[in-house]
Amino acid sequence: MPNAKKKSKKIEEVLLRKRESIWKKATKKDIDTFFKYAEGYKDFMKAAKTERETVAKVVELARTNGFREISEFKQIKPGDRFYEVNKDKMIILGVAGKKSIDEGLNIITAHLDSPRLDLKQLPLYEDGETEIALFKTHYYGGIKKYHWVAFPLAIHGVVYTKDGKKVSIEIGEKAGDPVFIIPDLLPHLARNVQGERKLFDGIKGEELNIIVGSIPVQDEDVKQKVKVAVLDYLNKNYGIVEEDFVSAELEAVPAVAPMDSGFDRSFVLAYGQDDRVCVYTALTALMELEKPDKWCLAVFYDKEEIGSAGNTSATSYFFENFVANLCMMCTEQHCGCDVKSVLERSKALSGDVDAGVDPTYKEVHDLNNAAKMGYGIVVTKYTGVGGKYSANDAHAEYMGKVRQIFNKAGVAWQSAELGKVDEGGGGTVAKYLAMYNMDIVDCGPAVLSMHAPLEITSKADLYHTHLAYLAFYENMD
Ligand code: MN
Numbered sequence: 001m002p003n004a005k006k007k008s009k010k011i012e013e014v015l016l017r018k019r020e021s022i023w024k025k026a027t028k029k030d031i032d033t034f035f036k037y038a039e040g041y042k043d044f045m046k047a048a049k050t051e052r053e054t055v056a057k058v059v060e061l062a063r064t065n066g067f068r069e070i071s072e073f074k075q076i077k078p079g080d081r082f083y084e085v086n087k088d089k090m091i092i093l094g095v096a097g098k099k100s101i102d103e104g105l106n107i108i109t110a111h112l113d114s115p116r117l118d119l120k121q122l123p124l125y126e127d128g129e130t131e132i133a134l135f136k137t138h139y140y141g142g143i144k145k146y147h148w149v150a151f152p153l154a155i156h157g158v159v160y161t162k163d164g165k166k167v168s169i170e171i172g173e174k175a176g177d178p179v180f181i182i183p184d185l186l187p188h189l190a191r192n193v194q195g196e197r198k199l200f201d202g203i204k205g206e207e208l209n210i211i212v213g214s215i216p217v218q219d220e221d222v223k224q225k226v227k228v229a230v231l232d233y234l235n236k237n238y239g240i241v242e243e244d245f246v247s248a249e250l251e252a253v254p255a256v257a258p259m260d261s262g263f264d265r266s267f268v269l270a271y272g273q274d275d276r277v278c279v280y281t282a283l284t285a286l287m288e289l290e291k292p293d294k295w296c297l298a299v300f301y302d303k304e305e306i307g308s309a310g311n312t313s314a315t316s317y318f319f320e321n322f323v324a325n326l327c328m329m330c331t332e333q334h335c336g337c338d339v340k341s342v343l344e345r346s347k348a349l350s351g352d353v354d355a356g357v358d359p360t361y362k363e364v365h366d367l368n369n370a371a372k373m374g375y376g377i378v379v380t381k382y383t384g385v386g387g388k389y390s391a392n393d394a395h396a397e398y399m400g401k402v403r404q405i406f407n408k409a410g411v412a413w414q415s416a417e418l419g420k421v422d423e424g425g426g427g428t429v430a431k432y433l434a435m436y437n438m439d440i441v442d443c444g445p446a447v448l449s450m451h452a453p454l455e456i457t458s459k460a461d462l463y464h465t466h467l468a469y470l471a472f473y474e475n476m477d
């Protein structure tokens with residue numbers, strides 16, 4: 001009996017897929033490494049609260065790491081580090097490889113837009129009875145609207161004046177700045193108005209109105225005294241008039257800096273981790289490359305949260321044109337390559353977050369196929385809704401390659417899908433790159449409270465996502 005028992009124990013060891021938390025065997029040194037990496041991440045997230053700010057921060061980090069605008073190059077040689085920005089909202093960065101570009105690129109994508117409240121094009125109004133001035137908003141991306149009330153907000157963005165002058169606004173972040181709020185109804189009086197509503201519609205879109213002021217101008221001849229006072233403030237401080245809002249993009253985002261969470265500080269709490277966590281982990285992996293074998297790109301898209309439409313999204317030709325341009329800039333060495341075959345031979349990871357299992361709501365997951373916090377980067381073979389509808393379903397062959405690379409590099413990874421069958425679902429940009437016939441699979445860290453004003457990631461997962469992306473760049477052939 002003892003022998004037979006020993007034998008089945010051995011069989012179990014060999015045959016069973018091992019799943020365990022990274023923390024379980026992490027050494028003091030490992031934990032120091034994860035925590036140090038998370039500090040850099042939090043600094044990045046602090047400065048990257050909108051798509052424009054994320055692009056600016058990516059450019060800043062890239063330039064200090066030797067990347068230059070593609071227009072600064074006449075020709076691109078192995079080891080060259082280059083980038084191009086599209087309309088301040090999308091960016092592609094790359095490192096030229098030793099092999100011909102003709103052999104295809106190793107690409108990691110991520111999206112740098114996050115759910116938020118956009119100000120409407122004419123946002124400012126004054127409520128006649130209460131004499132309070134407010135901004136009307138139109139939410140961006142899939143939010144639970146009730147998350148955004150009674151929560152401090154900052155306003156970030158740009159305004160173009162009638163003369164075409166660009167004015168940047170960021171208010172609510174610095175110490176001493178005022179912040180903004182959408183008040184919620186007190187529970188004492190909410191029974192009839194809100195009590196019967198379903199949770200998802202507990203707050204309606206047109207109720208997401210941000211208070212901006214209550215001190216009127218002291219002039220009996222003026223009708224909307226508080227509105228005019230707010231306009232006067234904006235004019236004195238930013239030089240804008242009401243019509244300028246029409247050529248503005250102002251976004252209300254949580255006025256909260258990234259923080260550690262938990263007694264053990266194992267989690268990062270921050271706004272916009274979907275999907276700037278993949279932007280940062282991919283960017284830091286790309287910056288670590290010196291002269292990779294393959295040409296490596298990081299492609300950071302905008303507009304993923306609203307369905308990847310528009311010229312800064314994953315359905316824009318900007319990416320394809322960029323690669324075509326690269327092909328021309330290396331023609332002396334690699335004559336004859338064309339963009340179609342380069343893209344067809346490329347391999348990609350679609351860096352995007354997956355849902356971590358929330359201990360309070362486990363029932364939405366099939367736990368054997370769900371992502372756990374602290375268990376490493378999540379490989380999501382397919383996304384989609386109900387019967388994999390509209391999914392990019394990566395091929396077994398490609399899953400095999402990715403898995404081999406991660407295992408060889410000692411990356412902690414897990415396989416998961418977004419919730420139980422027919423529970424819900426979602427999509428990513430993967431399907432748009434798959435159109436080029438390139439292989440691509442979704443792959444990113446798990447997040448708790450996804451799309452809430454503050455999202456949660458595990459510091460161990462952050463670091464292993466970075467490791468996974470680096471291993472992909474270096475070893476995918
Ligand atoms: Mn995402």
Ligand code: MN
Binds near residue numbers: 305451
């Ligand atoms: Mn999302």
